[in-house]
Amino acid sequence: ALPRDLHGLRVVVSAGGTREPLDPVRYLGNRSSGKQGYALARVAAQRGAEVVLVAAHTAALPEPAGVDLRHVSTALEMRDAVLEAAQAADVVVMAAAVADFRPAARVEHKIKKSEDRPDPEISLVRNPDILAELVENRKPDQVVVGFAAETGDEQGSVLDHARAKLRRKGCDLLVVNAVGDGRAFEVEDNAGWLLAADGTERAIPLGSKAQLAATVWDAVSEYGKR
Numbered sequence: 233a234l235p236r237d238l239h240g241l242r243v244v245v246s247a248g249g250t251r252e253p254l255d256p257v258r259y260l261g262n263r264s265s266g267k268q269g270y271a272l273a274r275v276a277a278q279r280g281a282e283v284v285l286v287a288a289h290t291a292a293l294p295e296p297a298g299v300d301l302r303h304v305s306t307a308l309e310m311r312d313a314v315l316e317a318a319q320a321a322d323v324v325v326m327a328a329a330v331a332d333f334r335p336a337a338r339v340e341h342k343i344k345k346s347e348d349r350p351d352p353e354i355s356l357v358r359n360p361d362i363l364a365e366l367v368e369n370r371k372p373d374q375v376v377v378g379f380a381a382e383t384g385d386e387q388g389s390v391l392d393h394a395r396a397k398l399r400r401k402g403c404d405l406l407v408v409n410a411v412g413d414g415r416a417f418e419v420e421d422n423a424g425w426l427l428a429a430d431g432t433e434r435a436i437p438l439g440s441k442a443q444l445a446a447t448v449w450d451a452v453s454e455y456g457k458r
Protein backbone atom coordinates (compact mmCIF):
# COMPACT_ATOMS: atom_id res chain seq x y z
CA ALA A 233 0.00 0.00 0.00
CA LEU A 234 1.11 3.54 -0.68
CA PRO A 235 1.69 5.98 2.17
CA ARG A 236 -1.33 8.25 2.80
CA ASP A 237 1.03 11.22 2.92
CA LEU A 238 -1.23 13.47 0.79
CA HIS A 239 -4.17 13.14 3.18
CA GLY A 240 -5.91 16.50 3.59
CA LEU A 241 -4.45 17.92 0.38
CA ARG A 242 -6.97 19.16 -2.19
CA VAL A 243 -5.61 18.83 -5.71
CA VAL A 244 -6.81 19.58 -9.22
CA VAL A 245 -5.29 17.74 -12.17
CA SER A 246 -6.02 18.38 -15.84
CA ALA A 247 -5.59 15.66 -18.44
CA GLY A 248 -6.04 14.89 -22.11
CA GLY A 249 -6.19 17.04 -25.20
CA THR A 250 -8.68 19.78 -25.96
CA ARG A 251 -10.62 19.78 -29.23
CA GLU A 252 -11.32 23.02 -31.00
CA PRO A 253 -14.26 22.66 -33.39
CA LEU A 254 -14.04 23.82 -36.99
CA ASP A 255 -17.49 22.72 -38.09
CA PRO A 256 -19.97 20.13 -36.80
CA VAL A 257 -17.71 17.20 -37.78
CA ARG A 258 -14.13 18.49 -37.62
CA TYR A 259 -11.81 19.78 -34.94
CA LEU A 260 -8.23 20.75 -34.22
CA GLY A 261 -6.83 18.38 -31.63
CA ASN A 262 -3.62 16.81 -30.39
CA ARG A 263 -2.20 13.45 -29.49
CA SER A 264 -2.58 13.55 -25.71
CA SER A 265 -4.11 10.29 -24.45
CA GLY A 266 -4.68 11.56 -20.91
CA LYS A 267 -2.56 8.72 -19.48
CA GLN A 268 -0.15 11.03 -17.66
CA GLY A 269 -2.90 13.18 -16.14
CA TYR A 270 -4.95 10.14 -15.10
CA ALA A 271 -1.87 8.60 -13.47
CA LEU A 272 -1.30 11.83 -11.51
CA ALA A 273 -4.91 11.79 -10.34
CA ARG A 274 -4.89 8.08 -9.47
CA VAL A 275 -1.63 8.22 -7.50
CA ALA A 276 -2.74 11.35 -5.61
CA ALA A 277 -6.03 9.68 -4.61
CA GLN A 278 -4.19 6.51 -3.55
CA ARG A 279 -1.95 8.67 -1.35
CA GLY A 280 -4.98 10.20 0.34
CA ALA A 281 -5.52 13.49 -1.54
CA GLU A 282 -8.94 14.84 -2.45
CA VAL A 283 -8.77 14.95 -6.25
CA VAL A 284 -10.68 16.79 -8.96
CA LEU A 285 -9.69 15.51 -12.42
CA VAL A 286 -10.63 17.81 -15.30
CA ALA A 287 -10.42 15.65 -18.39
CA ALA A 288 -10.55 16.76 -21.99
CA HIS A 289 -10.41 14.09 -24.70
CA THR A 290 -8.49 10.95 -23.84
CA ALA A 291 -8.00 7.40 -25.00
CA ALA A 292 -10.35 4.86 -23.39
CA LEU A 293 -9.00 4.88 -19.83
CA PRO A 294 -10.39 3.38 -16.64
CA GLU A 295 -11.87 6.01 -14.35
CA PRO A 296 -9.51 6.45 -11.38
CA ALA A 297 -11.15 5.36 -8.12
CA GLY A 298 -12.13 8.00 -5.61
CA VAL A 299 -11.65 10.92 -7.97
CA ASP A 300 -14.14 13.68 -8.86
CA LEU A 301 -13.98 13.43 -12.67
CA ARG A 302 -15.24 16.37 -14.75
CA HIS A 303 -15.32 16.16 -18.54
CA VAL A 304 -14.66 19.10 -20.86
CA SER A 305 -13.97 19.44 -24.56
CA THR A 306 -12.52 22.79 -25.60
CA ALA A 307 -9.79 24.95 -24.07
CA LEU A 308 -12.40 27.50 -23.01
CA GLU A 309 -14.40 24.81 -21.19
CA MET A 310 -11.23 23.53 -19.55
CA ARG A 311 -10.37 27.05 -18.41
CA ASP A 312 -13.75 27.47 -16.70
CA ALA A 313 -13.62 24.05 -15.04
CA VAL A 314 -10.00 24.36 -13.86
CA LEU A 315 -10.30 27.93 -12.55
CA GLU A 316 -13.50 27.03 -10.71
CA ALA A 317 -11.98 23.92 -9.09
CA ALA A 318 -8.73 25.79 -8.31
CA GLN A 319 -10.53 28.11 -5.92
CA ALA A 320 -10.66 25.31 -3.34
CA ALA A 321 -7.34 23.66 -4.18
CA ASP A 322 -3.95 23.48 -2.49
CA VAL A 323 -2.28 22.20 -5.66
CA VAL A 324 -3.12 22.47 -9.36
CA VAL A 325 -1.29 20.34 -11.93
CA MET A 326 -1.77 21.15 -15.61
CA ALA A 327 -0.90 17.93 -17.44
CA ALA A 328 -3.44 18.55 -20.21
CA ALA A 329 -2.38 19.46 -23.71
CA VAL A 330 -4.41 22.64 -24.20
CA ALA A 331 -4.72 24.05 -27.70
CA ASP A 332 -2.95 27.39 -27.95
CA PHE A 333 -5.26 28.43 -30.80
CA ARG A 334 -8.84 27.80 -31.87
CA PRO A 335 -10.58 28.48 -35.17
CA ALA A 336 -11.71 32.11 -35.22
CA ALA A 337 -15.18 31.07 -36.30
CA ARG A 338 -17.12 27.89 -35.75
CA VAL A 339 -18.94 27.15 -38.99
CA GLU A 340 -22.56 26.00 -38.48
CA HIS A 341 -22.59 23.62 -41.46
CA LYS A 342 -20.05 21.10 -42.67
CA ILE A 343 -17.42 22.84 -44.79
CA LYS A 344 -17.80 21.54 -48.36
CA LYS A 345 -15.57 21.35 -51.39
CA SER A 346 -16.67 23.65 -54.16
CA GLU A 347 -15.61 23.98 -57.81
CA ASP A 348 -16.49 27.65 -58.03
CA ARG A 349 -15.08 28.89 -54.71
CA PRO A 350 -11.45 28.87 -53.54
CA ASP A 351 -10.44 26.29 -50.95
CA PRO A 352 -11.12 27.53 -47.44
CA GLU A 353 -8.44 28.96 -45.19
CA ILE A 354 -8.59 28.52 -41.46
CA SER A 355 -7.92 31.56 -39.35
CA LEU A 356 -7.04 31.01 -35.72
CA VAL A 357 -7.30 33.07 -32.57
CA ARG A 358 -5.38 32.57 -29.35
CA ASN A 359 -6.88 30.61 -26.48
CA PRO A 360 -6.41 31.89 -22.94
CA ASP A 361 -3.34 30.51 -21.16
CA ILE A 362 -4.90 28.64 -18.23
CA LEU A 363 -1.59 28.08 -16.44
CA ALA A 364 -0.81 31.81 -16.61
CA GLU A 365 -4.24 32.63 -15.19
CA LEU A 366 -3.75 30.10 -12.39
CA VAL A 367 -0.45 31.75 -11.48
CA GLU A 368 -2.03 35.21 -11.63
CA ASN A 369 -4.91 34.21 -9.34
CA ARG A 370 -2.84 31.95 -7.09
CA LYS A 371 -3.91 31.88 -3.45
CA PRO A 372 -1.22 32.13 -0.76
CA ASP A 373 0.53 28.74 -0.41
CA GLN A 374 -1.17 27.25 -3.47
CA VAL A 375 1.29 25.24 -5.55
CA VAL A 376 0.91 25.47 -9.34
CA VAL A 377 2.59 22.81 -11.46
CA GLY A 378 2.95 23.06 -15.23
CA PHE A 379 3.98 20.51 -17.80
CA ALA A 380 6.00 21.38 -20.88
CA ALA A 381 6.11 19.30 -24.01
CA GLU A 382 9.25 20.51 -25.76
CA THR A 383 11.40 19.68 -28.73
CA GLY A 384 14.95 20.93 -29.12
CA ASP A 385 15.62 23.17 -32.13
CA GLU A 386 18.11 25.75 -33.49
CA GLN A 387 17.03 28.19 -30.75
CA GLY A 388 18.04 25.84 -27.96
CA SER A 389 17.80 22.48 -26.24
CA VAL A 390 14.70 21.04 -24.57
CA LEU A 391 16.04 22.25 -21.20
CA ASP A 392 16.82 25.77 -22.47
CA HIS A 393 13.23 26.11 -23.68
CA ALA A 394 11.89 24.66 -20.44
CA ARG A 395 13.91 27.01 -18.22
CA ALA A 396 12.63 29.95 -20.23
CA LYS A 397 9.07 28.63 -19.98
CA LEU A 398 9.33 28.23 -16.19
CA ARG A 399 10.42 31.88 -15.89
CA ARG A 400 7.75 33.09 -18.33
CA LYS A 401 4.88 31.11 -16.83
CA GLY A 402 5.81 31.76 -13.19
CA CYS A 403 4.65 28.37 -11.89
CA ASP A 404 6.27 26.68 -8.88
CA LEU A 405 7.23 23.43 -10.59
CA LEU A 406 7.55 22.53 -14.25
CA VAL A 407 7.69 18.96 -15.49
CA VAL A 408 9.48 18.86 -18.81
CA ASN A 409 8.85 16.13 -21.35
CA ALA A 410 11.00 15.82 -24.44
CA VAL A 411 8.53 14.95 -27.19
CA GLY A 412 8.76 13.81 -30.80
CA ASP A 413 10.08 10.44 -32.01
CA GLY A 414 7.20 8.66 -30.27
CA ARG A 415 7.99 10.01 -26.79
CA ALA A 416 5.57 11.07 -23.98
CA PHE A 417 2.32 11.37 -25.96
CA GLU A 418 0.15 8.21 -25.99
CA VAL A 419 2.82 5.78 -24.78
CA GLU A 420 2.94 4.05 -21.37
CA ASP A 421 6.28 5.46 -20.19
CA ASN A 422 7.52 8.97 -19.66
CA ALA A 423 10.74 10.71 -18.65
CA GLY A 424 11.96 14.26 -18.31
CA TRP A 425 13.11 16.87 -15.85
CA LEU A 426 11.53 18.54 -12.90
CA LEU A 427 12.39 22.23 -12.61
CA ALA A 428 11.51 24.27 -9.54
CA ALA A 429 11.14 28.03 -9.33
CA ASP A 430 14.05 28.14 -6.84
CA GLY A 431 16.38 26.83 -9.55
CA THR A 432 16.48 23.19 -8.40
CA GLU A 433 16.55 20.75 -11.30
CA ARG A 434 16.38 17.00 -11.33
CA ALA A 435 16.15 14.41 -14.07
CA ILE A 436 13.25 11.95 -14.03
CA PRO A 437 14.39 8.61 -15.47
CA LEU A 438 12.24 6.72 -17.97
CA GLY A 439 9.53 4.81 -16.12
CA SER A 440 5.79 4.33 -16.01
CA LYS A 441 3.54 7.39 -15.96
CA ALA A 442 2.55 6.33 -12.41
CA GLN A 443 6.23 6.48 -11.39
CA LEU A 444 6.57 9.96 -12.88
CA ALA A 445 3.37 10.94 -11.05
CA ALA A 446 4.86 9.71 -7.74
CA THR A 447 7.97 11.83 -8.33
CA VAL A 448 5.81 14.89 -8.99
CA TRP A 449 3.77 14.40 -5.79
CA ASP A 450 6.99 13.88 -3.77
CA ALA A 451 8.29 17.18 -5.16
CA VAL A 452 4.98 18.93 -4.45
CA SER A 453 5.02 17.81 -0.80
CA GLU A 454 8.63 18.91 -0.37
CA TYR A 455 7.92 22.22 -2.07
CA GLY A 456 4.90 22.88 0.15
CA LYS A 457 7.00 22.39 3.30
CA ARG A 458 9.43 25.21 2.60
Ligand code: PMT
Nearest residue numbers: 264265266267268326329330361362363378379381417418
Ligand atom coordinates in the same frame (compact mmCIF):
# COMPACT_ATOMS: atom_id res chain seq x y z
O1 PMT B 1 -1.67 12.49 -22.29
P1 PMT B 1 -0.49 11.59 -22.55
O2 PMT B 1 -0.61 10.84 -23.86
O3 PMT B 1 -0.19 10.71 -21.38
O4 PMT B 1 0.81 12.55 -22.75
C1 PMT B 1 1.27 13.34 -21.70
C2 PMT B 1 1.65 14.75 -22.16
C3 PMT B 1 2.87 14.65 -23.05
C4 PMT B 1 0.50 15.43 -22.89
C5 PMT B 1 1.96 15.54 -20.83
O5 PMT B 1 2.98 14.88 -20.15
C6 PMT B 1 2.40 16.98 -21.14
O6 PMT B 1 3.55 17.27 -21.39
N1 PMT B 1 1.41 17.92 -21.08
C7 PMT B 1 1.58 19.31 -21.43
C8 PMT B 1 1.58 19.40 -22.92
C9 PMT B 1 1.56 20.80 -23.40
O7 PMT B 1 0.57 21.21 -23.96
O8 PMT B 1 2.61 21.54 -23.14
P2 PMT B 1 2.76 23.09 -23.55
O9 PMT B 1 4.22 23.34 -23.55
O10 PMT B 1 1.99 23.39 -24.80
O11 PMT B 1 2.05 23.87 -22.37
C10 PMT B 1 2.75 24.24 -21.18
C11 PMT B 1 1.83 24.24 -19.99
O12 PMT B 1 0.81 25.24 -20.15
C12 PMT B 1 1.08 22.93 -19.75
O13 PMT B 1 0.99 22.74 -18.35
C13 PMT B 1 -0.30 23.20 -20.35
O14 PMT B 1 -1.30 22.44 -19.70
C14 PMT B 1 -0.47 24.69 -20.09
N2 PMT B 1 -1.30 25.42 -21.05
C15 PMT B 1 -0.98 25.44 -22.36
C16 PMT B 1 -1.73 26.19 -23.25
C17 PMT B 1 -2.86 26.89 -22.77
N3 PMT B 1 -3.63 27.60 -23.58
N4 PMT B 1 -3.16 26.84 -21.46
C18 PMT B 1 -2.40 26.12 -20.59
O15 PMT B 1 -2.67 26.11 -19.38
